[in-house]
Amino acid sequence: MTRVHSPFILAISASPRGFAFVLFEGPTTPFDWGVKDIRGEKKSAESVAAIEKLISEYHPSALILEEASKAESKRGPRIRALLDMIASLAEEEDMPVFRYSRSDVRETFAEQEARARPEIAEAIATQIPAFMTRLPPVRKLWMSEDPRQSLFDAAALGLTFFARAKRKKP
Numbered sequence: 001m002t003r004v005h006s007p008f009i010l011a012i013s014a015s016p017r018g019f020a021f022v023l024f025e026g027p028t029t030p031f032d033w034g035v036k037d038i039r040g041e042k043k044s045a046e047s048v049a050a051i052e053k054l055i056s057e058y059h060p061s062a063l064i065l066e067e068a069s070k071a072e073s074k075r076g077p078r079i080r081a082l083l084d085m086i087a088s089l090a091e092e093e094d095m096p097v098f099r100y101s102r103s104d105v106r107e108t109f110a111e112q113e114a115r116a117r118p119e120i121a122e123a124i125a126t127q128i129p130a131f132m133t134r135l136p137p138v139r140k141l142w143m144s145e146d147p148r149q150s151l152f153d154a155a156a157l158g159l160t161f162f163a164r165a166k167r168k169k170p
Helices: 043-058 077-092 102-112 117-127 129-134 149-168
Strands: 009-015 018-026 029-037 062-066 097-100
Touching: 009 043, 009 077, 009 149, 018 043, 018 149, 029 043, 029 129, 029 149, 043 077, 062 077, 062 149, 077 097, 097 149, 102 117, 102 149, 117 129, 117 149, 129 149
Parallel strands: 009 062, 062 097
Antiparallel strands: 009 018, 018 029
16 A cells, blocks of 8 residues: 655564654654553564554654674564564555664764764764653663663664765755
């Protein structure tokens, strides 16, 4: 089915706890964002259903995901399968899917000397003031990852998309 897409770009970061998304109007203008905590045996199916709802509500013109199929990815089999299911969902809607690896994201933020995920999150919060209050605290070795980190992972994927698109323009 061919459909008219909006100017929105939907960036999604899958996590063991569910997923996070950022719906961008432009590189510094997120329209909507959130972290969806999904538990239970059917996490992947419920995540796909929630993402399908986002797609049907906003009709984004592109979907941005992490590239987890490369050897460098440390993602587990469930997350890899989930990312593939999300990509298939977008392709059924005739929506282009762009995938970026962690190294692509690090390359995008290298100019700002941000290589680690907390540094990248700080760089994003500087670029997008609305995210400043959502910045997760510095993680200690004994602490589990703050769920808000996945929000910044999604934002980093979206900003990588915009940076690459900007480089391609003449």
